[in-house]
């Protein structure tokens with residue numbers, strides 16, 4: 001199918017994009033990589049009056065480290081994240097997650113901002129954002145505001161973004177020195193996850209872990225930070241009993257649904273297995 005008739009505008013600056021969003025009074029969509037928006041338009045699941053192309057906004061794809069954070073412009077493409085030494089060294093979880101997204105074509109066009117605004121509960125970028133407590137920097141005509149990832153995601157394909165606002169950048173804490181693991185079960189490599197688990201932590205010199213954070217994907221209506229399981233692991237050495245207890249806590253926090261990829265029961269079966277696998281891999285790294 002083809003999209004319903006719509007107007008196409010190209011914005012050269014953030015101000016132009018915001019003015020255009022305001023002009024269409026919430027009935028326009030920003031176009032980033034188009035990897036989710038274009039299929040939705042083509043299937044006529046979305047029928048905006050206009051799309052506003054933000055690909056020409058200079059600097060919106062910038063990646064920079066400083067003041068304890070790594071700031072990634074909303075238009076940074078997956079492939080740029082993959083190629084970035086800053087991301088590999090300072091946000092290793094993101095670097096580990098990107099190869100699970102789609103295929104090379106998707107990664108060459110799709111953007112971090114687009115993925116977060118699309119808010120797929122199985123999306124790897126949302127998983128990283130909630131696990132690492134990313135701060136999302138939002139701009140609207142009234143000014144700028146910031147939200148934690150957990151407050152940004154409000155449900156499947158639903159965010160706290162107003163229709164006339166734009167996601168400008170995402171700030172991840174500078175995690176230099178942290179270890180990170182992403183494990184995922186998908187029907188085929190590159191498919192959306194049936195279940196995904198992110199685990200990251202900072203090892204201490206005495207063999208314990210200063211902190212560990214676990215994120216869960218595709219087992220609730222949005223990506224989840226597994227708070228109780230994570231907090232319970234701080235200061236441990238990730239012994240088998242610690243790992244088993246964390247996996248059980250993650251399962252208690254999960255509310256999986258059935259969809260075309262898997263039943264809720266199968267997701268519940270997989271989740272503790274993947275949590276144990278992710279934490280086991282972290283523990284092996286330490287050894």
Ligand SMILES: Cc1cc2nc3c(=O)[nH]c(=O)nc-3n(C[C@H](O)[C@H](O)[C@H](O)COP(=O)(O)OP(=O)(O)OC[C@H]3O[C@@H](n4cnc5c(N)ncnc54)[C@H](O)[C@@H]3O)c2cc1C
Nearest residue numbers: 030032033034035036037102110111114115117123124167
């Ligand atoms: C075959 C296929 C396989 C895929 N596999 C995966 C996968 O395994 N894992 C995964 O996570 N994703 C997957 N995706 C989705 C992909 O990651 C998309 O790139 C991503 O969801 C959207 O990014 P985009 O830049 O293409 O955004 P677009 O498609 O351009 O936009 C998506 C939505 O975000 C809005 N938006 C975009 N940028 C902004 C902004 N800066 N501010 C406000 N709103 C904005 C748009 O208006 C639109 O509503 C797959 C897609 C396809 C087609």
